Amino acid sequence: MSAPLLEVSDLHVRFGDNEAVKGLDFTLHRNETLALVGESGSGKSATALALLRLIEREGGTITRGRIRLFDEKPHDLTRLSDRQMQAIRGRLVSMVFQEPMTALNPTMTVGRQLTEVLERHASLTRRELRRQAVAALERVQVPRAAERLGQYPHELSGGQRQRVMIAMALATGPRLLIADEPSTALDVTTQAEILALLRRLQAETEMGVLFITHDLGVVAEMADRVLVLKAGRQIESAPARALFTAPQAPYTRRLLDAAPRLGGGSPTPPATSPLLEVSDLVTAYPGRRAHPFAARQPVRAVDGVSLQIGRGETLGLVGESGCGKSSLARSILRLAPIQSGSIRLEGRDVSQLHGRHLLPMRRAAQMIFQDPFASLNPRLPAWKLVTEPALIHGLVSERERRDLAVTLLSEVTLDSAHLDRYPHQFSGGQRQRLCIARALSVRPRLIIADEPVSALDVSIARQVTELLQDIQQRHGLSLLFITHDMAVVERISHRLAVMLGGRIVETGPTAEVLTSPQHDYTRKLIDAVPHTEIPRRVSTAVSPPERYAGAWV
Amino acid sequence: MLSFLSMRLVKLVVTLFVVITLVFFATRLSGNAIDFIAGEGLDAQSRSELIAYYGLREDILTQYWRYLRGIVEGEFGLSFTERRPVTQVFWERVGPTLQLIGGAILLTLVVAVPAGIFAAVRRRDASAQGVMTLAFLGYATPNFVLATLLLLVFSYWLQILPSAGNDTWAHYLMPVTALSLTYIAALIRYTRNATLDVLGQDYLRTARAKGLSEREVVTRHVLRNTLITVLSVFGLMVTALVSSGAVVIESIFSWRGIGDLLVRAAIRRDYPVLQFGVLAVAVAVVTINTLIDIAYAWVDPRVRLGARLT
Numbered sequence: 017m018s019a020p021l022l023e024v025s026d027l028h029v030r031f032g033d034n035e036a037v038k039g040l041d042f043t044l045h046r047n048e049t050l051a052l053v054g055e056s057g058s059g060k061s062a063t064a065l066a067l068l069r070l071i072e073r074e075g076g077t078i079t080r081g082r083i084r085l086f087d088e089k090p091h092d093l094t095r096l097s098d099r100q101m102q103a104i105r106g107r108l109v110s111m112v113f114q115e116p117m118t119a120l121n122p123t124m125t126v127g128r129q130l131t132e133v134l135e136r137h138a139s140l141t142r143r144e145l146r147r148q149a150v151a152a153l154e155r156v157q158v159p160r161a162a163e164r165l166g167q168y169p170h171e172l173s174g175g176q177r178q179r180v181m182i183a184m185a186l187a188t189g190p191r192l193l194i195a196d197e198p199s200t201a202l203d204v205t206t207q208a209e210i211l212a213l214l215r216r217l218q219a220e221t222e223m224g225v226l227f228i229t230h231d232l233g234v235v236a237e238m239a240d241r242v243l244v245l246k247a248g249r250q251i252e253s254a255p256a257r258a259l260f261t262a263p264q265a266p267y268t269r270r271l272l273d274a275a276p277r278l279g280g281g282s283p284t285p286p287a288t289s290p291l292l293e294v295s296d297l298v299t300a301y302p303g304r305r306a307h308p309f310a311a312r313q314p315v316r317a318v319d320g321v322s323l324q325i326g327r328g329e330t331l332g333l334v335g336e337s338g339c340g341k342s343s344l345a346r347s348i349l350r351l352a353p354i355q356s357g358s359i360r361l362e363g364r365d366v367s368q369l370h371g372r373h374l375l376p377m378r379r380a381a382q383m384i385f386q387d388p389f390a391s392l393n394p395r396l397p398a399w400k401l402v403t404e405p406a407l408i409h410g411l412v413s414e415r416e417r418r419d420l421a422v423t424l425l426s427e428v429t430l431d432s433a434h435l436d437r438y439p440h441q442f443s444g445g446q447r448q449r450l451c452i453a454r455a456l457s458v459r460p461r462l463i464i465a466d467e468p469v470s471a472l473d474v475s476i477a478r479q480v481t482e483l484l485q486d487i488q489q490r491h492g493l494s495l496l497f498i499t500h501d502m503a504v505v506e507r508i509s510h511r512l513a514v515m516l517g518g519r520i521v522e523t524g525p526t527a528e529v530l531t532s533p534q535h536d537y538t539r540k541l542i543d544a545v546p547h548t549e550i551p552r553r554v555s556t557a558v559s560p561p562e563r564y565a566g567a568w569v
Numbered sequence: 570m571l572s573f574l575s576m577r578l579v580k581l582v583v584t585l586f587v588v589i590t591l592v593f594f595a596t597r598l599s600g601n602a603i604d605f606i607a608g609e610g611l612d613a614q615s616r617s618e619l620i621a622y623y624g625l626r627e628d629i630l631t632q633y634w635r636y637l638r639g640i641v642e643g644e645f646g647l648s649f650t651e652r653r654p655v656t657q658v659f660w661e662r663v664g665p666t667l668q669l670i671g672g673a674i675l676l677t678l679v680v681a682v683p684a685g686i687f688a689a690v691r692r693r694d695a696s697a698q699g700v701m702t703l704a705f706l707g708y709a710t711p712n713f714v715l716a717t718l719l720l721l722v723f724s725y726w727l728q729i730l731p732s733a734g735n736d737t738w739a740h741y742l743m744p745v746t747a748l749s750l751t752y753i754a755a756l757i758r759y760t761r762n763a764t765l766d767v768l769g770q771d772y773l774r775t776a777r778a779k780g781l782s783e784r785e786v787v788t789r790h791v792l793r794n795t796l797i798t799v800l801s802v803f804g805l806m807v808t809a810l811v812s813s814g815a816v817v818i819e820s821i822f823s824w825r826g827i828g829d830l831l832v833r834a835a836i837r838r839d840y841p842v843l844q845f846g847v848l849a850v851a852v853a854v855v856t857i858n859t860l861i862d863i864a865y866a867w868v869d870p871r872v873r874l875g876a877r878l879t
Contacts, residue, residue, distance in 0.1 A: 070777055099782075106780035118771040122871060123793045132789070133779040168870040184779070 020086060021046050021224040022067070022192055027081035029062045029071060036062040036076065038248040044192070047222040051235045051256070053271070054245035055473040060228045063245075064194045067226070068109060069093060069101045085109065087191065107137040110185035114197040116177035120169040126180050127165030130187060137188050152187040153180070156213060174337070175206035179213070186217060193218075196228045203336035203500055204544040211237050230473055232275040233503075233546025236260060244268050274475040278503050278530065278545050283510050288326040291494045292348070292462055295322045297357035299340075299347040314355070317343035319518030321357075325462065330488055330495040332509030332526065334502060334541060340518040341498050345464045348496070349383055350374055362461065379409050382455035386467035388447035392439040398425070399435040402450055406457040424453040428483060445476035452484065463488070464496040469504060481508055503545045506530060514538045574859070581855045585848065589640070592847045593633055596840045623649060636844070646841035650834075655845045658830070665735050666826030669818070670810050672745040677752045677806070685760020686795060689768060690787060700757065707754030716747035716821045733823035744822045748815060752806050756799070763798035767791050797869045804861035811853050
């Protein structure tokens, strides 16, 4: 093992009265990747910000401990002045953040944001700045790098933006890279590319990487060593291989169990009559005009989709962002403009209904949205929130509302003592339970869940998924479960449909689609799922077919 | 850009037509012009000749039609009270008003934007809270009260500033200050709020992680993003200033501008002057809005011209 690069001892970080990090010790070497793993609130991001001493700007303070960075001579980062820290940030230690859209300045060109960091740490001529900026983009495999310099972040795709972020962080050749959930906001296929890119760049530069994530699948792909955090404390620290093969702490085992992975088996489809039949559905949004008097060119988000969901059946709909899966969900509920095609719910065509004729259909089909916080009115208490649809549909009187709310909350395993709480007083998982309870309040036949767990921590996501599955079976509901993550749908879907560019490219029983995918894109999605069984980084490379071979026999 | 401008032009023409029509009929509903022109004791013969001279004998629709045709030909009529073409009367008054309003706009921008950003960045310091207290006081003070106060102190007691007219730069100090006060106070508050929003953004953390100093973070990353929000409010302020803002201040400081002219015209039922005044203000407002939209697209690369039109 080479000389240490970063040595953290007894680190304590505090936000007001809340101690976010309670005594962390770790060492990171050159060319080594240490993963900090934990769920939200575990103190992993606070640790990252403390290392760069950016924590003070966010209202936190380092109350105790030492952070030593070894360059030619060691620096104790906790003792440096603002000015000295500024000379270290971006030069010796760089950081890549989770959400590339918000982490890049929307009003500054990519080129300007790149040259800014070069300019800050070296005096270069304009020509040299430009040359280095292009080189930095080329190194992260951004095509047509020179053209990109003049573009703004919103003109790039999510994956490209994260590449720009990485190019910015690595432009000055730092010794240490802190990557805070760098692939979490990306599609699975893009995530796989970004992770591979980071591995390659590390091999080239021998930098140390502190990789922060909640996703054990990603840890398996990236880390040499792992530090598991819970509520600001170190739970377990071990080489990646040892952690995955023989986890010591019970909490680590729980995390490993909760991690979504492929190969867990899926339920067999029930043989039933169809509840929902969609055929040749086209949904188009008005696009831009070529000139003021031109007709708008419609943008087809859903481009001729046909699908069926049987009574009591769960259909998993998979595809990456922008493929039209949310538009499809909204179209089925008549919340998006349908251009042609038919939607039959319980045998009745609902695609032509308008106004109050839609009411019976909306009672039969309910939706659960991705962001539970945004889809709950912050000014209403829980009991009103969950019973509102029932009230609108005249299923409950104002006097019976509270009683119904008690039943609904118990249905989603929430304590009825929380009836009078407001959304902000619930946790993320609890909020999503409220949304499920709200959907159940009208006793629907079909529930459409649009990425219901992708905003949640893994263990919570697992609980919510299981709750949905449980409710689906108990009530014999049909469920359309939309996600970008193959591993999540596997456990709960009877059948799978894979969507790409507004069309469904493959559909079939879940196990069949996963074991023998017919379409290239399906194979790509399956391959992109990080897997926790065999850490790729510490084992010899295993080719995909072998990896899954054991799972379904 | 071109299609954006042509769209705007179409809108302008429609807006002007509606404005002209409304003003034409509204002015005629509110009183008789001849009583003011003629004064008391005029004999019936002369009175009837006057009515004919100003074209007020025909029925109202014919008058309206004649007026529309005049506009197309660039003929806006004679002022009843001054007996000269309204364009001539107007032209003499445009300069002083533009200077007054321009001064106020400039002062507002120069004072309010830096003060607002300062108040947000140093929000925990006493100095920033002092700025906000002043802004609050300024917002609560009507401009005619401030104008009177300024006159009392600087013209009457100290006798260092002229109280009326617009001959030298010294004449501008009090009217411009009095006119800007409310706008400065309001814009400080908007700028502060906009800056606070920007200060919470993730990209500032990125900027700091690059090693930029706080000063660089504010000047390079905060300023422009703040301006995006401030600009739309600022646009509303400029329109308000142009359409009505200067009337009171012009009367107080005997400023021979458009505001003063329009108030007199309204009192005397000088239809042609009123009509042309409203027309001019409408053109100015649409032009300013267009300029603000262009500025908006320039500051915020995510905005495409024309996207906000529809």
